[in-house]
Amino acid sequence: MSLASAEPASARISALPLDTHRIAAERFGNDGNWYVDNIPFWDSSDPRLDEVYYYRWKIVRAHQRDLGPKGFITTEFLDDVGWQREPYASLNDATGFHLYEARWLRDRRYADDYINYLYEDGGNDRHFSEAIADAVWARYLVDGDRAAAIRHLSAMRHLYGAWDDHFDFSKGLYWIEPLLDATEYTISSIDASGGKDGFTGGQSFRPSINSYMAANARAIAAIAALAGDGAVAADYEARSEALRRPMLAALWSPSLGHFVDRFKVDNAFVHYWAPIRGRELVGYLPWTFGLVSGSDYRDAWAHLLDRRELAGAAGLRTVEPSYPFYMRQFRYDKATGRPECQWNGPAWPFQTTQVLQGLANYLRQDRHGRVASADDWFRLFRQYAALHYQDGRLDLEEDYDPDTGRPIVGLERSHHYFHSGFDDLLITTVAGLVPQSGNKLVVDPLVPSAGSGRLRWFALQNLPYKGRLVSIVWDQDGRHYQRGAGLRVWLDGRPVARRGELGRLEVGIMPRPLPAIARPVDLAVQLVRNAYPLPSASSNAAPEALHDAVDGRIWFFPELANGWTSAANGQEQWYALELGREQRIGSAALAFFANGGIVAPDEVRLERWAAGQWVAVATARTVLANGITQLRFSPVRTNKVRLVMAKPIGKPVRLVELKLFD
CATH class of the missing domain: 2.60.120.260 (Galactose-binding domain-like)
Known part of the structure; x- marks a missing residue:
């Protein structure tokens, strides 16, 4: 059943199943009102997923920084770090995750202010590679705010052009130093140093920056079309395709069966255009941004599931254990002597999020493929959820030992780190709301329907979508929520579609006008120390x-x-x-x-x-x-x-x- 029909009158049960005020009081205590006003509520047969889901909304809430007249931005670290953009404490490498999560908040100010800051106040400073235009388009797919989506089209085009300083016109590809890709100590940077370091250097043509730029070009094309500028739309669609094709052709390694870096740097240790010598998790990013079609290159996913390769017992490895410098610690914090950030094997929520999105995209195109399955996706998602715990306490940190799940960096700055996504994955893949550009609602949960790893029930309630509130309920036998067996969808509290088993439902939806965003200004904010107030x-x-x-x-x-x-x-x-x-x-x-x-x-x-x-x-x-x-x-x-x-x-x-x- 691919297209849902309306519920018969006899089957309509209008009352939604979750008591949001009770859940907010239990999960958030005295701060519950903010969550009642903002988040979609969730419940399932997996208590750990439930706990992590609500914890991740606490992270979203905690990282909203009020800049006073400039509105809200989202931070990566809770407190100040030495490499942030002053005096705002912003960093642009995780911004895509921030916007993908915030697009589901009912108060649209948090995403809207942040996007304004990125494009009007220099927040997208190219400190790191990024896919921010893609995230702006993703936000539009949820709220349908055309004016907000097209507002910064000119700035997006300007920033896209600025990346020409990292473009090799002879190869038609972008290159970057791994540190500026927010991934220091990768294969390319370590090998370019002769195995002596790897914090800087190692400039290479990477699947990451090329995927980001292809996705940004595609988003700019879509936003230009929304603005009625067909010439710009055609130009950027062509740019995206002109980048996608050489990326897939040149960065695919037939011998490794994976997308890999090729060196830009040429020195005594490595040579221009030579491929790196191992597989990295970053090789899945072409799928993350929907740049691979159907079953093409699908054998790469086998490496993600192999315990000898990228599949750690507790988390996904950023580099395979066969790499000679796998998990070798090169860098330590000067003040404490504790290990510092490296990407030569540790599990990072940053790339775990990207890979889980990529695998979901692949599975939606090749649902019955022989390489990976929905069961694999859900198992890896649960593994990721487990990384949020430390001795039973929820505290997401920077990176982890992929075999034990223990934090590696563990510095004071690392607590409750917002450098990844989670709730967006749960909403779009577990509950299965797949945002669309047209006037339709597509629900397609990508979770096992049988076996010990299945979810016997789940409910996602009052999810904002195109000016409406969507609720999705799955109850395998109908006994848990007492709303009938199967998968059901509500729109603004009224049932609109159902099916007996997990699968795709599609419903026509009429978007509703969005209320104006209220922007009260906090007069007490002190951004610059020793300045007023x-x-x-x-x-x-x-x-x-x-x-x-x-x-x-x-x-x-x-x-x-x-x-x-x-x-x-x-x-x-x-x-x-x-x-x-x-x-x-x-x-x-x-x-x-x-x-x-x-x-x-x-x-x-x-x-x-x-x-x-x-x-x-x-x-x-x-x-x-x-x-x-x-x-x-x-x-x-x-x-x-x-x-x-x-x-x-x-x-x-x-x-x-x-x-x-x-």
């Missing part, structure tokens, strides 16, 4: 602690402290901001952390400076720990505010973030 406090005047409470970041993970923490001296504490000029303020949002010996205050009072003294503006006598406390009051004008906190004697409080709004 200037914080001060009754205790703990450490500059970084003061800054942390107005840096635009909110998270409640205990592994990495965030915010200003008061002294535990039993006295009333305060945190003040000098705004630099008189401003109108009508509300505030307060985030407090509590865990163990750190508590939320019993009561807070917001004050303004007026006529030489502090005057109370609003009081909250119920303060949420690990959530957001809202203060609303009649607007006032002031150039200074102070938050006064009452707390139990002898206990410190931690103000994660103070936000002020007109």
Whole structure:
């Protein structure tokens, strides 16, 4: 059954199965309202998938950084690192993952602000290779916002042209240093050093950058067509194809049965245009971006499933064990002596996400192929989910030993690292909503329908899609959700299609107008230290602690402290901001952390400076720990505010973030 018919009236069960408020309270505690307002809710017969799914939305939430007038961006590391773009703390290598995840949030501001920052404020700075135009198009496939999709067409074309500095016109291919491909210590960079290093160097024609650029060209073509510019659409479609063909022809290694790098560099150790000597996970990226057709080159997938090759017991290896420098540690953190990032074998969620997307794309074209199956995909997805745990605790880090699943880098910066995707894979492949450019809804779950590895039930509820809310429910025998057996699809709370077994459903859908995006501006954000607004406090005047409470970041993970923490001296504490000029303020949002010996205050009072003294503006006598406390009051004008906190004697409080709004 490939095309769904409408549910008969006798079969319609309108009530959706999940109690989202209850789940939000259980999963997110006092911060549950943000998730109720934003995420699609999920439930299944696999508790681990459920836990990781909701944990990954916590990662999305934690990495939203409010830049004040510039809106929200998504960060890669929770806190600052030395190679970020200042003063925003952005990096562009994982941006595609960020947008693929954020496209499923009901508040479209998070993706929209971020895209504006990338193309209007220099956020796409080419620090690393990227497929950001592709991600913008992917976002359009979900929300259908034409104006947002075409807004940055000119900037996309400009950035695409800027990559000519990495284009070899004689070969018709792009080249890059692996470090700038966000993958230091690959085969090409290690071998180009003669096995002595590999952090820099090793410039090569890689499947990664060429796949990114072919995908970006194809996305620009689609966006230009959406804008009604047929000439630009034809030009970029031709560019994509002109890159795709030589990439597949030149980077395919018949002897390895895999896509590999060819060297750009020529030195005593390696030579121009010679292929590298081993298989890497990056060789699957042509499938990730839909650049391989049907069963072409399908034998490459056998290497992904072979324990002697790329299939580690706990994660996918970035390089095969046969490589002489497999898992050799070259680089260590100077401060701690701990291992640093390398891509010569460790399992990386970054490339695991890309490969799982590539395998899903392959299977949708060659569903009954002899090399890999939906069972393989789902097993690898579950393996990936398991990497999120450390001794039973959820904390995704940078890279892992592919045979043990233990983190390798494990530095302070590594906690809850947003350098990969997960929820988008679950939505599009497990639940099976496959975004389309036309007015149709396609649901095609790619999971086993039988055997011990199957999902006996799952539900994905209130997924935003083209101005509508989609819910997908699978219940093998109908007993779990009491909504009937089989696969069912709801649209805006009404059942529209069903089938008895897992498989493809296709439904016509009429997109609805999207509401305008609300963009309240946080007046309290301090992007540049020692600039306005200037914080001060009754205790703990450490500059970084003061800054942390107005840096635009909110998270409640205990592994990495965030915010200003008061002294535990039993006295009333305060945190003040000098705004630099008189401003109108009508509300505030307060985030407090509590865990163990750190508590939320019993009561807070917001004050303004007026006529030489502090005057109370609003009081909250119920303060949420690990959530957001809202203060609303009649607007006032002031150039200074102070938050006064009452707390139990002898206990410190931690103000994660103070936000002020007109």
